[in-house]
Amino acid sequence: MAIPKIPAVDLTPFFREGYEDEKRKIVDSITNACSEYGFFQIVNHGVPLDLTSQALKLSKSFFESPTEAKLKCCPLPNAPVPAGYNKKPNPSYEFNEFLIMLPPGSDFNIFPADPPQFREVMEELFSQFLKIGMVVERILSECLGLPPCVLKELNDDRSWDFLIALFYLPATEKERIGANPHKDVSCFTIVLQDEVAALEVQKDGEWILIAPQPGALVVNIGDALQVLTNDKFKSPTHRVLRPNGRSRNSFAFFHNLSGDKWIQPLSQFTKEIVEQPKYRPFLYKDYLQKRQGNKSKHVSRIEDEITISYYAIPEE
Ligand SMILES: O=C(O)CCC(=O)C(=O)O
Ligand SMILES: [Fe+2]
Numbered sequence: 001m002a003i004p005k006i007p008a009v010d011l012t013p014f015f016r017e018g019y020e021d022e023k024r025k026i027v028d029s030i031t032n033a034c035s036e037y038g039f040f041q042i043v044n045h046g047v048p049l050d051l052t053s054q055a056l057k058l059s060k061s062f063f064e065s066p067t068e069a070k071l072k073c074c075p076l077p078n079a080p081v082p083a084g085y086n087k088k089p090n091p092s093y094e095f096n097e098f099l100i101m102l103p104p105g106s107d108f109n110i111f112p113a114d115p116p117q118f119r120e121v122m123e124e125l126f127s128q129f130l131k132i133g134m135v136v137e138r139i140l141s142e143c144l145g146l147p148p149c150v151l152k153e154l155n156d157d158r159s160w161d162f163l164i165a166l167f168y169l170p171a172t173e174k175e176r177i178g179a180n181p182h183k184d185v186s187c188f189t190i191v192l193q194d195e196v197a198a199l200e201v202q203k204d205g206e207w208i209l210i211a212p213q214p215g216a217l218v219v220n221i222g223d224a225l226q227v228l229t230n231d232k233f234k235s236p237t238h239r240v241l242r243p244n245g246r247s248r249n250s251f252a253f254f255h256n257l258s259g260d261k262w263i264q265p266l267s268q269f270t271k272e273i274v275e276q277p278k279y280r281p282f283l284y285k286d287y288l289q290k291r292q293g294n295k296s297k298h299v300s301r302i303e304d305e306i307t308i309s310y311y312a313i314p315e316e
Helices: 020-036 049-063 067-071 118-143 150-154 223-228 284-296
Strands: 008-010 039-043 084-087 096-101 162-168 177-182 188-193 199-203 206-209 217-221 238-241 248-255
Touching (some): 049 248, 067 084
Antiparallel strands (some): 039 217, 162 248
16 A cells, blocks of 8 residues: 555654653654645544544534535524535535534534534534644644744634534536635644545645545644745645545634734744745735635636735735
């Protein structure tokens, strides 16, 4: 069997005091993976595996439930993010259904009433993603050669993070795309995938599979970190192909910044190393809204979508 190109890194040392050499090795492998692919995988991340498998099972049975049951979970009209059940408009260029969740306790969250444990399991999964997100944030700061608290000090507001449960139908003869090639708006994203191989990252024009590994979580860099690091870590283009003969489900957790934050390349990646900033300052919320706008257009062409290059300063 071919060795997966994006293997999983064992985070155990980060949950212990000491082990400085081991931690440094992990930081090195993650730095390499981020520079090469913008993706890495983690195991022994502290998120309980019985929780991840229960959440995957519950989400699958929700998406397989009758349409009327799912439509009871439609987003509220005034929600800032369409929390609840969404299905791509038809005709559409992608084929997935998803359930958006805001942090536990948000008034906008809408969960199916049945089974009764659905809400509790998803809220617990959210809390676990928040926790591992903060560990990953520290590790990424170190990968960037910064003190571990830099990203937390820049933004400690976790209320803009959100979690999406995704469901992809099997491929048909005509349609194979589950999620179109895209880059995430987040600072970084953590993905829990089931055992179906479908997620791919683009590198040098080739699509590379993020092979599912038991117990692993996938992490990818998002646009916000690309801007903050002035392109030192780039947000990778990735896509999901619908599998043959079966459905796939996954969760994507977006570790964001506060929407009210103005973002621009940090001085550590510009002034301090005599580099010109590659992006002009912008309000993170502004970008989130523009990207949301891409999604809700009924007929959309990928070329027409707004991406992070909207804020790029043209090179002289
Ligand atoms: O389903 C997946 O594995 C990834 C989904 C994704 O890329 C996204 O929601 O941004
Ligand atoms: Fe994505």
